[in-house]
Amino acid sequence: MTDITPNDARKASNNATTEAVKRSLARRNRKQLVLQGFGIGAIVIAFTVLFILVASLVRTGYTAFVQTHVTLDVYIDPAEISEEGLPRGGFRDVLTAAVLDNLPGADPEEDARGVRNILSNGAQFQLRDQIVEDPSLIGQTITLTVPLSDPFDQLNKGGVRRDTPEDQRRVDNQEMAWFDALDEAGIISTPFNIGLFTNADSRFPELAGLKGALVGSFWALLTCFLIAFPIGIGAAIYLEEFAPKNRLSDFIEVNINNLAAVPSVVFGLLALAVFIGWFGLPRSAPFVGGLTLALMTMPTIIIATRAALKAVPPSIREAALGVGASKHQVVFQHVLPLAMPGILTGTIIGLAQALGETAPLLLIGMNAFITSAPTSPFDAATALPTQIFIWADSPERGFTSRTSAAILVLLGFLVMMNGIAIYLRNKFERRW
Amino acid sequence: MTLAPFVILLLAALVGYAINLRAARAIRYGGSRLHSLQGFHGLFSLLLVIVPVLTLILVWLAVEGGIINRILLSSLPDGVLDGLGSGAIQLIGAEIRSIAGGRVFGTPEDWKLEAAERLITYREISSWLLVGVVGAVSLGLIYFARSRVAAEFRARQRVETITLGLMVFCAVVAIFTTIGIIAALTFETIKFFQLVPITEFLFGTNWEPQIPIREDQIAAEGAFGAVPVFLGTIVIATVALFIAVPIGLLTAIYLNEFAPGRLRKIVKPVLEILAGVPTVVYGFFAILVVAPALRQFGESLGLDVASNTALAAGGVMGIMLIPFISSFADDALSAVPRSLRDGALALGATRGEMMLNVLFPAAIPGIVGGVLLAVSRAIGETMIVVMAAGLIAKMTINPLDSVTAVTVQIVTLLIGDTAFDNPKTLAAFALGMMLFIATLVINVFALRIVRKYREIYD
Numbered sequence: 001m002t003d004i005t006p007n008d009a010r011k012a013s014n015n016a017t018t019e020a021v022k023r024s025l026a027r028r029n030r031k032q033l034v035l036q037g038f039g040i041g042a043i044v045i046a047f048t049v050l051f052i053l054v055a056s057l058v059r060t061g062y063t064a065f066v067q068t069h070v071t072l073d074v075y076i077d078p079a080e081i082s083e084e085g086l087p088r089g090g091f092r093d094v095l096t097a098a099v100l101d102n103l104p105g106a107d108p109e110e111d112a113r114g115v116r117n118i119l120s121n122g123a124q125f126q127l128r129d130q131i132v133e134d135p136s137l138i139g140q141t142i143t144l145t146v147p148l149s150d151p152f153d154q155l156n157k158g159g160v161r162r163d164t165p166e167d168q169r170r171v172d173n174q175e176m177a178w179f180d181a182l183d184e185a186g187i188i189s190t191p192f193n194i195g196l197f198t199n200a201d202s203r204f205p206e207l208a209g210l211k212g213a214l215v216g217s218f219w220a221l222l223t224c225f226l227i228a229f230p231i232g233i234g235a236a237i238y239l240e241e242f243a244p245k246n247r248l249s250d251f252i253e254v255n256i257n258n259l260a261a262v263p264s265v266v267f268g269l270l271a272l273a274v275f276i277g278w279f280g281l282p283r284s285a286p287f288v289g290g291l292t293l294a295l296m297t298m299p300t301i302i303i304a305t306r307a308a309l310k311a312v313p314p315s316i317r318e319a320a321l322g323v324g325a326s327k328h329q330v331v332f333q334h335v336l337p338l339a340m341p342g343i344l345t346g347t348i349i350g351l352a353q354a355l356g357e358t359a360p361l362l363l364i365g366m367n368a369f370i371t372s373a374p375t376s377p378f379d380a381a382t383a384l385p386t387q388i389f390i391w392a393d394s395p396e397r398g399f400t401s402r403t404s405a406a407i408l409v410l411l412g413f414l415v416m417m418n419g420i421a422i423y424l425r426n427k428f429e430r431r432w
Numbered sequence: 433m434t435l436a437p438f439v440i441l442l443l444a445a446l447v448g449y450a451i452n453l454r455a456a457r458a459i460r461y462g463g464s465r466l467h468s469l470q471g472f473h474g475l476f477s478l479l480l481v482i483v484p485v486l487t488l489i490l491v492w493l494a495v496e497g498g499i500i501n502r503i504l505l506s507s508l509p510d511g512v513l514d515g516l517g518s519g520a521i522q523l524i525g526a527e528i529r530s531i532a533g534g535r536v537f538g539t540p541e542d543w544k545l546e547a548a549e550r551l552i553t554y555r556e557i558s559s560w561l562l563v564g565v566v567g568a569v570s571l572g573l574i575y576f577a578r579s580r581v582a583a584e585f586r587a588r589q590r591v592e593t594i595t596l597g598l599m600v601f602c603a604v605v606a607i608f609t610t611i612g613i614i615a616a617l618t619f620e621t622i623k624f625f626q627l628v629p630i631t632e633f634l635f636g637t638n639w640e641p642q643i644p645i646r647e648d649q650i651a652a653e654g655a656f657g658a659v660p661v662f663l664g665t666i667v668i669a670t671v672a673l674f675i676a677v678p679i680g681l682l683t684a685i686y687l688n689e690f691a692p693g694r695l696r697k698i699v700k701p702v703l704e705i706l707a708g709v710p711t712v713v714y715g716f717f718a719i720l721v722v723a724p725a726l727r728q729f730g731e732s733l734g735l736d737v738a739s740n741t742a743l744a745a746g747g748v749m750g751i752m753l754i755p756f757i758s759s760f761a762d763d764a765l766s767a768v769p770r771s772l773r774d775g776a777l778a779l780g781a782t783r784g785e786m787m788l789n790v791l792f793p794a795a796i797p798g799i800v801g802g803v804l805l806a807v808s809r810a811i812g813e814t815m816i817v818v819m820a821a822g823l824i825a826k827m828t829i830n831p832l833d834s835v836t837a838v839t840v841q842i843v844t845l846l847i848g849d850t851a852f853d854n855p856k857t858l859a860a861f862a863l864g865m866m867l868f869i870a871t872l873v874i875n876v877f878a879l880r881i882v883r884k885y886r887e888i889y890d
Contacts, residue, residue, distance in 0.1 A: 025782075032784025039686020042679040043699055049751050050706055053713075056721045234602030242596060243603070255606045261805070261875040262868065263812025265839050266613060269864040272846065273616035280498050295609050302606075328592045356710025359814035359839070363846050385712045385815075392716045392819060400720070407713050414708060 057411075061404025067193035067206065068148045068156040070119070070182060072098040075141045076131065083135045091124040091131075092116060095146070102185050103178055111174075118178060120147040122207040147195070148188075150205045150398040152179055156190060159397055170397075196405060200373050201382065201390070205398025208391070210406055212373040216286045216366065216381030217355060223290025223377055224297055224354050229347055231294075232301030233336075239302070240309045241331050260299035267296050268363030276364060284365040284380035292364065293354040300353065304346020308339035341428035348421040352414050358385040384410045436559070437489045437566045441482065444570035448477035448577055455581040468587035476587045477577035479594045481570055488569065492562050500554045501525055507550060509543050617868055620861030627855045628656045633862060635659065639825035639836075641845060641856050656859055658866070660825035664742070664835035668817060669810035671746025671831050672753055677803060679750075680757030687758070688765040689787050707755035715819030718748040723820060730832065738822070738834035745820040746831065749813055753806045760802025764795040764885075797885035804878035808871040814839040838863050 075098065080090035096116045100108050106115055123146035130144075131137050147153070151170045154160040156179070160171055171179070182188050199209025235256075243249035271292040275281045281288050312335045320330040361367070367386045374381035382390065384406065391403040453474035460466055466473075505513065505525065513521055524544075531540060531548035532555075581587075625633070636657015683703070687696050723744035730737030737743070768791050776786040792799075822834030823844060845860040 028782050028785060032782045035784045035788065036686060036690050039682045039690060042682035043686065045679055046683065046703065046706060046751075046754050050702065052721065053709070053717050056717065057713075060720065231602045231605050234599045235606060238596075238599035238603045242599065249603075252603050252606055255610050257879065258872060258875060259606060259609060261808060261871065262613065263808075263814065263839070263871055265812065265814040265842055266617075266864055266868050266871075269842070269846075269861060270609075270613045270616050273620055273861070274612050277616075279494055280501075298606065298609075326588065326592065328595060332595075352708070356708075356712070358710065358712040359818070359843065362818075362843055365847075367847065385710055388712050388716065389815070389819070392712075392719065403716060404720075407716060410710065411713070414710070418708065 057404045057407055060401050061408050063157040063159060064196060064398075064401040064405035065193050066157070066190045067195060068153040069145045069189050069191060070099075070148055071143060071145045071187045071189065073101070073141055074098040074127065074144050076138050078139050081131065081138055083138055086132055086135060089128070089131075091127045095119055095123055095127060095144075098144075099182075102187065103181050105181065106178065114175060115178065117149055118152055118175070118182075120149045120206045121204050122147065122202070145189070147206045150396060151175075153206050154397050155179055156183075156188065159401065196402070200371050201369060201387065202371060203369075205394075205396045205402055208399070208402055210384070210387060210409060212370055213382045213384045213387035213406070215373045216289075217383040217385075219286035219374065219377040219381070220289040220293060220361075220366075220383055221351055221355060223287050224293040225347070225351060227291065227294035228297040228301055228350070232298045232347075233305050233343060235298070236302045236305035236309065237331060237336070240306045241335070242327075256299050256302055259295075260303070263359075264296060264357055265359040265363065267292055268360030270295070271360060271364050282378055282380070284368045284370075284382075285378050286366070286374060286381050286383065287377040288364050289361050289366050289383060290377070292360045293357060296357065296360070297350040297354045300350035301343075301347050304350070305339070305343045308342025308346065309335060311342060312338045338430070341424055345421045345425045345429075348417050348424070352417040352421075355413060355417070356385055356410065358389060361386050362389065384413070434493075434559070437562050440563065440566050440570065441485050441489065444485070444567075444574060445478045445481045448481045448570075448574040449474040451574065451578050452477040452581055455578060456587075459581070459583050464583040467584050468589075472587040472591050473581050473585070475591045476580070476594075477574060479591060480577045481573045483594065483598070484573065485566055485570055489562070489566060492565075496558055496562075500551070500558060503554060504528065504547060504551055508547060512543060613868065617861055617865040620858050621865045624855060624858035624862045627858065632656060633658050633859075637827055639841075641841070641859055654855065656855065658838075658863065660827045661836055661838055661841055661863065662866075663827060663829065664821070664825060665811050665837040665839075667742050667829055667831055667835050668746040668749065668821060668837055669807060671742055672749035672810045673803070673807065675747055675750025676753035676757050676806060680754045680806075681761050681799070683754065683758040684761035684765060685787055685792070688762050689783055689791070703755040703758060706751070707759075709752075711752065711813060711815040712819070714748050714752050715815045715817075718744045718816060718820035722748055735832060737832050740820060740822045740834045742821065742831045742833065742835045745817050745837075748820065749810055749816050752813070752816070753809060756809060757802055757806050760805065761795070761799045764798025764802065765791055767798060768794045797881050801878045801882035801885070804874050804881070808874040808878070812839065812867060812871050814843060818843050838867050842867070 072095070074094060077090075077094055077097070080094050082089065093112075096112055096119075097108075099115050099118055100106055100112070103111075103115065123144075126146055127144060130142075148156070151160060152175070155162075155171050155176065160169060162176065166173055179188075195207065195209050197209060197214070198211055199207055200212035202208040235252075239249060239252065243252075271288060275288050275291060276283055281291075316334055316338065317330050320334045321327075325333070361383050366381065366383050367390055368380055368382065369390070370380055370382060388403055388406045388410065391399045391406060453470055456466060456470040456473035460470060505521065513524070527540065528544055528547045528551055531544060532551045633656050636655065637659045638655040638657045639660050640655045683699075687699060691699065719740075723739060723741065726741060726744055726747075727737045727739060772790055772794055773786060776790040777783070781789065817837040817840050821840055822836050823840065824834065825836045825841075826833060828835060842860045842863050845856055845863075
């Protein structure tokens with residue numbers, strides 16, 4: 001006979017089940033932990049990439065925010081530069097002589113050619129402009145601060161490493177010695193690179209700046225805003241408040257949704273064929289760029305405006321209608337002002353996207369090499385993103401850091417615009 | 433000078449507004465009851481002036497250049513344009529324009545200098561004419577608007593009709609844009625297929641668009657078989673999706689179910705930053721960091737990695753698409769009704785099992801829609817591939833090799849060359865047409881899936 005009662009049997013089998021469940025539960029929980037681990041891993045990967053992206057840009061770009069300059073006492077030799085000859089003259093030779101004064105070891109005859117390359121090619125024009133403006137300087141000695149050429153600039157900032165073998169270095173030992181002599185004389189300085197913002201593009205990295213691109217982007221964005229903002233709001237108000245439910249308004253809606261997803265390069269093709277090919281608008285002009293960007297930004301603005309209009313509660317409309325306002329008066333005097341913060345937020349975000357857009361601007365020729373800033377929206381110009389594209393293609397070392405610096409400037413503008421959008425949203429948007 | 437007509441227009445509109453406002457006020461103070469508020473009488477005049485005159489100015493400015501150019505070319509001395517192609521004539525026009533703009537290169541012929549003088553005169557005449565016409569029309573419209581002011585004039589209805597018309601116009605701009613895209617692509621593509629047979633373009637496997645620019649130049653014949661280009665786009669997009677889909681989906685799953693609220697609040701904006709970075713920045717990142725790193729890594733494994741490997745372009749594009757996919761998947765998971773979630777948990781499923789066996793399958797249609805939209809983004813993405821992918825079309829599916837893409841070819845074919853009559857330029861439009869059709873089909877399909885699926889649960 002066994003002592004086991006039915007009760008005990010149930011208990012035992014219960015225990016066994018509990019054990020099995022416990023064991024399987026542990027396994028299932030482990031599975032869930034693995035899933036969670038993968039999720040965290042995915043997020044960590046995304047964060048790491050973002051970090052590497054920003055870090056590599058900062059690491060290569062920060063050096064472009066300072067520029068190596070040398071301060072020289074320049075004797076404006078009347079034998080080289082005469083008042084009658086202006087604006088021509090031996091500006092370069094005068095500058096070379098001033099550098100040679102600081103290099104006692106260098107031979108004025110033999111080394112003139114090498115010494116001349118220490119200074120940026122733009123130095124002579126800086127001197128020329130100063131003398132053309134004030135010819136009485138001829139014969140005097142003036143103190144001038146001019147940029148160094150790219151190899152020496154890189155040497156100073158560490159872009160050219162001193163421990164690489166001479167034949168692989170862009171600055172040979174002799175040139176390095178000259179630079180060190182100038183440095184010891186205390187006339188080398190690395191101030192903030194104002195030229196990055198006040199110069200236009202140049203073939204010489206030490207002279208290249210973003211002014212043309214900034215002005216071009218400004219004109220393009222202004223055009224884009226002036227066109228896309230009123231038309232976008234008009235279209236959105238019509239579709240949201242007035243449009244009858246018919247084929248036409250459905251068709252418009254489908255169109256807008258599809259336009260929002262058309263690749264940007266296709267808009268570039270449209271602009272090239274229609275604006276430049278058929279209408280004969282000028283190539284490379286920020287106005288045409290702005291027109292193209294406006295077509296791309298419009299769907300964003302329309303969608304944001306409709307959402308903002310929808311968010312205004314019906315009680316506002318009913319109250320206005322109740323005191324005798326017409327449908328137009330309700331929309332324009334009550335609904336639209338209340339929806340404005342939302343509309344502005346959407347518009348700024350749309351403009352921020354437009355600011356970073358590159359492909360359509362390439363197709364309409366805004367990647368031209370232009371050494372002066374545009375004075376009107378119809379002049380040939382570049383824009384910030386296309387300038388980045390041009391510089392990224394240039395082989396000189398100085399351009400790599402300038403590309404990163406330009407990207408940092410662009411990202412700075414984007415952060416600022418999005419910051420304004422967020423501020424507007426937080427400050428003015430009402431929850432009903 | 434270009435601003436003058438706009439200034440006149442603005443002044444005329446304001447003057448018209450003020451005149452009508454005063455007239456209406458006079459009637460009101462005279463003791464009669466106006467049908468519409470005084471402001472509407474003013475607005476009526478304002479809109480009546482602005483709408484037609486602004487249209488006039490814009491049309492004038494749009495056609496002015498072309499007409500002046502035609503007059504100028506016909507005024508050139510006999511014989512100088514004989515035997516020149518349309519490109520050469522355009523070039524002469526451009527040279528005269530640049531002389532007129534004060535940029536003289538070398539020593540141009542006398543007739544060009546004279547033509548430039550004439551061009552400047554024509555432009556002045558045109559702008560003075562415009563100012564005159566704008567002034568006269570504005571005055572006429574102000575007078576007409578003023579004559580309509582009366583106690584029983586329904587100014588409000590008129591104003592509302594005009595604004596409604598303006599709004600309809602704004603809405604129709606979207607249609608015009610689509611029509612413009614389709615028309616531009618279609619015209620140029622048809623021209624292309626007259627030069628190159630459509631079967632060669634769609635099925636040919638040899639893409640060498642470098643055709644001779646001058647007659648006597650020795651160069652390749654030019655071959656326009658686009659299959660390797662399409663293949664390159666597919667390879668790069670596949671690489672991108674291999675990175676973006678798993679990372680994006682896992683991120684969405686974790687954020688949707690497991691992440692504590694505070695972490696979610698940090699991660700979502702950071703992902704939005706990733707989505708807001710301009711693509712030209714990603715392109716530079718690819719050539720600055722990713723491509724050299726991949727090359728080094730490949731060398732250490734003994735693999736031969738091309739310097740502009742499809743892996744670099746595709747990988748960076750994948751990073752760009754992560755936030756896109758994760759936000760779509762997050763929305764799709766959140767749209768699954770609570771009852772399914774609660775039911776699974778009540779039956780004893782762990783949260784992981786509930787997610788993988790219940791929520792995720794239920795959200796599949798929405799997620800597929802999101803992934804499809806990401807596919808259309810990937811094949812339409814331009815800057816990353818222009819900067820990081822190759823230029824030479826190869827028939828290969830090896831992602832370590834250098835491949836080209838549709839958008840790369842569009843951009844490289846069109847940079848620096850504008851003649852619309854050679855197959856090289858036109859080929860870009862044919863490629864654009866393919867791109868437009870492909871993305872349109874994918875988008876319509878994806879949006880339909882997303883919408884249909886939402887309706888089932890709503």
